[in-house]
Amino acid sequence: MERYRSYSSFIKEYFGEKMYKICLDGGFTCPNRDGTLSSGGCTFCSERGSGDYAEQASLSIDDQISLGKRQTSGKYRGSRYIAYFQAFTSTYAPTERLRTLFGQALAREEIAGLAIGTRPDCLSEKTLDLLQDLNKTKPVFLEMGLQTCHDQTAQQLNRCYPSSLFADSCRRLHSRGIRCCAHVILGLPGETRQMQYETIDFLNRLPVSGIKISMLYVLKGTALGRAYQSEPFPLYSLEEYVDVVIGCLERLRPDIVVERMTGDGPVDLLLAPGWIPQKGRVLNLIHHEMKIRDTYQGRYYEET
Numbered sequence: 001m002e003r004y005r006s007y008s009s010f011i012k013e014y015f016g017e018k019m020y021k022i023c024l025d026g027g028f029t030c031p032n033r034d035g036t037l038s039s040g041g042c043t044f045c046s047e048r049g050s051g052d053y054a055e056q057a058s059l060s061i062d063d064q065i066s067l068g069k070r071q072t073s074g075k076y077r078g079s080r081y082i083a084y085f086q087a088f089t090s091t092y093a094p095t096e097r098l099r100t101l102f103g104q105a106l107a108r109e110e111i112a113g114l115a116i117g118t119r120p121d122c123l124s125e126k127t128l129d130l131l132q133d134l135n136k137t138k139p140v141f142l143e144m145g146l147q148t149c150h151d152q153t154a155q156q157l158n159r160c161y162p163s164s165l166f167a168d169s170c171r172r173l174h175s176r177g178i179r180c181c182a183h184v185i186l187g188l189p190g191e192t193r194q195m196q197y198e199t200i201d202f203l204n205r206l207p208v209s210g211i212k213i214s215m216l217y218v219l220k221g222t223a224l225g226r227a228y229q230s231e232p233f234p235l236y237s238l239e240e241y242v243d244v245v246i247g248c249l250e251r252l253r254p255d256i257v258v259e260r261m262t263g264d265g266p267v268d269l270l271l272a273p274g275w276i277p278q279k280g281r282v283l284n285l286i287h288h289e290m291k292i293r294d295t296y297q298g299r300y301y302e303e304t
Contacts, residue, residue, distance in 0.1 A: 003290045004249050004297035007210070007259040014139070015112055020076040022068030025057035025087040026101045031122065033088070037160040042145075043223040044157065044185070044216065046269060057087070061104040065111070082141075083108075084115040091118040095126045102130075106138050113139040120144050120169035121161045132176040142173055143212065145183040149202035150195055153188050158223070167206055174207035181210030181259055186244050187236045188216055193244060197251055204253040204301065211256055213248065214263030215241050218271040225271055238275045242285045246295065254298035261286055 002009060011019045033041045059067065065083065083105035091098060105111055114134065134140050148154055149163045166182075173180045182203050186196055203211060215236060218228045227233075236244065245261055252258070262282045270276060290296065 001296075003287070003295065004252075004258045005254065005256065007257055010210075010257045015080070017080065018076075018078055019080055019082050019112060020072055020078060021082045021084040021115065022065055022072070023084045023086045024061060024064050024068070024105065026061070026085050026090055026093075027057040028085075028088040028090050028092050030089040030092060030119070032119075032158065032160050037121075038158055040158055040223055042147075042157050042159055043227070044219070045222060046219050046265065047221055061101060062108070065105065065108055069110075080110055080112040082113045082115050083111045084117075086115075086117050089119050089122050090116045091127050091131075092122045095124075095130050098127065099130055102134055106134060111138070113141065115141045115143060117143045117145075119161065120166045123169050123172065128172060128176055128178075131173075131178055135176075135178055139179075141179050141181060141210075143181040143183060143210075144169065146199070146203070147183060147185045148188055148191065148195070149199040150191065153191055153195070156189070163202065167202075170206045170208055179209040180207070181212060181257075182206075182208050183212045183214070184248075185214050185216050186241065186248070189233050193247065196244060196248065200248050200251045203256070204251070209255075209257060210259045211252065212260035212263075213245060213258070214260065215273070215276065217263065217265050217273065217276045219265050219269040220271055221269065228271055232272075235273045237273070238278075238282065238285065242282070242289055245286055246290055246293070249290075249297045250295055250299040251301055252297050253301055256297075258297065 008018065030041060031037045033039060056064070069081070085101070102114060106114060131140050131142070144166060146163065146166050147157060147159065151162055154163065170180050184199055218225050218235070249258065262279055264277050264279050267277050275282070
C-alpha cells in the first residue's frame with residue numbers, strides 16, 4: 001500500500017518508466033541577489049542558489065547533460081532523463097535566451113521532459129507563452145519556492161514577494177496546462193505547527209500538482225547561518241520532523257504528488273541539524289511511522 005502519492009509512482013505513470021533528473025545550471029542569477037529586489041538572497045539560500053548538485057554553468061548544456069549521464073550511470077540504467085534547471089531563478093532572463101537554453105536541452109533525444117526552478121515574480125507573459133509552446137513538444141514542469149504562506153515569516157526570510165503572487169502564478173500556469181510544484185520548508189523560526197498546516201491548507205486551495213517538503217537546515221555562508229552561529233535557535237529533532245511531516249501529509253490534498261519529503265544540503269557547508277544528510281533514515285522513519293499509525297495522505301483533508 002502506498003500511503004502517499006509518490007513522485008516515483010507519478011513518473012512511471014506519466015512517462016511509462018522510471019526517469020532520472022539531470023541537474024543543470026543555466027548561468028542564471030536572481031532578482032533577490034542582483035540588486036533588483038535585494039542583494040542578499042533568501043536567508044537560507046547557499047551561494048549556488050539551491051543548485052549545489054547541478055553541473056557547472058561554465059559548461060554548455062550539451063556537455064552538462066553528457067556529464068550528468070556519466071555521473072548517474074552507476075545507479076540508473078534507463079535511457080531517458082528529465083533536464084532540471086535547478087540553480088537560482090531559471091526563468092530570470094530574456095525570453096530568447098530561455099528559448100535557446102531550454103531548446104538545447106529538449107533537442108536531445110534522451111531528454112523526455114523539462115523541470116524548471118523559479119520564482120512567481122519571474123514569470124512574464126512572454127515567458128509563459130514560451131513555456132506553453134515548449135510544453136506542446138515535451139512536458140514542462142515548473143517548481144516555485146513558496147516555503148511558507150505566512151508573509152511575516154517570508155519577510156524574515158527575505159523572500160521579497162507576497163504569497164498572493166504565488167497563488168496568482170499557480171493559476172496562470174494551470175490555465176496554460178503547465179504543472180506546478182511548490183517548495184515548502186518546515187521548522188522556520190517563529191512558525192508553530194499550526195502555521196505549517198496553514199501553508200498546506202493554502203496549497204490545497206491552489207491548482208498545484210506537486211509539493212517538495214524540506215526541513216530547515218542551516219548552511220555556512222548564508223544569512224541564516226551567520227544568525228545561527230551568533231545565536232543558535234531551536235531546530236527540529238529527527239523525531240519531531242517526522243511527526244510534523246506526517247501531520248502535513250495527512251492534511252494534503254490526495255492528488256498532489258509528494259516529490260520530496262526531506263532535503264540535504266552539502267555536508268561541507270552544513271551547520272545543523274546533524275541528521276539532515278541521513279536521507280534514507282529519514283524516509284524510512286516516515287514510512288515506518290505512517291504504517292504504525294495506519295495513516296495516509298489526505299486523511300484529514302477537507303475540501304473547501
